[in-house]
Amino acid sequence: MEKIKAVRGTKDILPHEVNKWQFLENKAREIFSLYGYKEIRTPIFEEISLFVRGIGQGTDIVRKEMYVFDDRKGRKLCLRPEGTAGVMRAFLEHNLADNSITKLFYTGPMFRYERPQAGRYRQHTQIGVEAIGSAEPSLDAEVISLVYNYFILAGLENIQVELNSVGCEKCRGKYKDILKEALAKNVTAFCPDCQERFNLNVLRMFDCKIPECQNFLNEAPKITDAICPDCQAHLAEVKAHLDLLKINYKMNPRLVRGLDYYTRTTFEIIFSSLGSQNAIAAGGRYDKLIHELGGDEIPGIGFAMGVERIVLALDSIGKKWPEMSSLEVYNIAVGSQKAYEYLFELTNKFRQSGISCEIDHRQRSLKSQLKTADKLKAKRVIILGDQELEKGIVLLRSMNTGVQREIKFEELFDLVKKEVLP
Ligand SMILES: [Zn+2]
Ligand SMILES: [Zn+2]
Secondary structure (H helix, E strand, O other): OOOOOOOOOOOOOOOOOHHHHHHHHHHHHHHHHHOOOEEOOOOOEEEHHHHHHHHOOOOHHHHHHOEEEEOOOOOEEEEOOOOHHHHHHHHHHOOOOOOOOEEEEEEEEEEOOOOOEOOEOOEEEEEEEEEEOOOOHHHHHHHHHHHHHHHHHHOOOOOEEEEEEOOOHHHHHHHHHHHHHHHHOOHHHOOHHHHHHHHHOHHHHHHOOOHHHHHHHHOOOOHHHOOOHHHHHHHHHHHHHHHHOOOOEEEOOOOOOOOOOOEEEEEEEEOHHHHHHOEEEEEEEOOOHHHHOOOOOOOEEEEEEEHHHHHHHHHHOOOOOOOOOOOOEEEEEOOOHHHHHHHHHHHHHHHHOOOOEEEOOOOOOHHHHHHHHHHOOOOEEEEEOHHHHHHOEEEEEEOOOOOEEEEEHHHHHHHHHHHHOO
16 A cells, blocks of 8 residues: 655654754743743634734735635634734733733744745744733843844854834835835836735735845835834834843844734844745734734734754754753563563663663563664663573673673662662
C-alpha cells in the first residue's frame, strides 16, 4: 500500500530536534514571567467572524490564507491564523480587564495557507504576548524591550529593531489619500494583487513581497510625515523610552504592513542573514481592536514570533542547544530469567526514585545491549549474568571512564542513587 505523507506545508518536529522548540518555549516562560505575563491557552479554532472582524476584510490573511470549514452543524469555523484575536475574544468573554495592565502570553500552532518555503509552514508555531489596558508609550518600549531581551538571552544577538507608526483613525485616512494620489499614476506598474489592494485598502500594498512593488513603495510618501501631532508625540515618547533602555532601532516607513487593527506603534525584529524571511518577530499597538470585537475602547499592544524561523536563525549561527536529558542507568541482563527479573524490578525502583533507567525487553546479547546503552548515551550500565547472580553482585560500569566495579546487591541501589541525586 502507498504510504501516507504529512500534508504539504506541514512539518513533523522529530525527537532529535524537539529540544530546540522546548528550549525556546521554556525561555519564553522564564523571561515573560519576569515582566508579569501569565499564560493563556485558547482553542485552535474559532468562529470565522472573529478573524474577519479582528484582522480585517482586506488583509491577505482573511482573503486567501485561512483554513475555513463548516462543522457538522454548519457553523463557519476557521483554524486560527494568528493568536491575538483569540486572546482578545477570551479577554472579553471572561472579563479579564482589571485596573492594572493585563499581561498575557501564548504559544502554539497557527495555520495559514501560504506558499511553503524555508522557515514558513502552513502550520507553524508562534509565541506571542499581549499587554492590554494602557496607551502609554512607555508600555510600547517595555514590550519591544521584552522581545529584544528574549532574543539576546536565547543567544541571537545580531538583531535589529525596526520601528514605525501607522497613526490613528483620525490621521491614517489622510495618509491613505496622500498615498493613493501619489501611486495613482503608476498603479498599472504594480502586480495584479497590488492593483486590487490599491482599491480595497491602499495600505495593504506594503504587504507585497514582490521587489518591483517594494521599490515603487520606497519612493512613496512616508506615513510618519502625515500623522497627527498626537501620534507624532506618542512616537517621540516611544523612541525616548527606547533610548533610555539603550535599545537601537531603525525607522522603517514601509512597516505599515500586517493587520488592519494596528494603530500607532508597529515594529519588527529583523535577523538579516535569513534572507527574504528575515522578520523573526512582529508586533504593534491595537487600540481599536477590542472595540472592534464588541468591547469597550481598551488599548493594547503585543507581538508574535515565529518559532521555526528562530530555530533557523539560531542554527545558522551554530547555536549550542541544550542536550536532551541523558540516561542515568541502562540495565543489562545476560543469562537466566532470574537475572532479568531482578533488573526488571530494579529498573522500576530507579524510575520511582526519579532516576532515568532503561532495560532491554528482548534480552539480546551483551554486545548488542552495550551498543544500545551507548546509543542512548547512558552514563552507566549495570550488568548481571548468572555468575554474578550466584555471588550476589552486579557489575557497575561507567560509560565515560570504562571503569567497572563489583557491587553487592544490598549496596547497589543506594550507591547509584547517591551518584545520581547527591
Ligand atoms: Zn493620529
Ligand atoms: Zn505587488
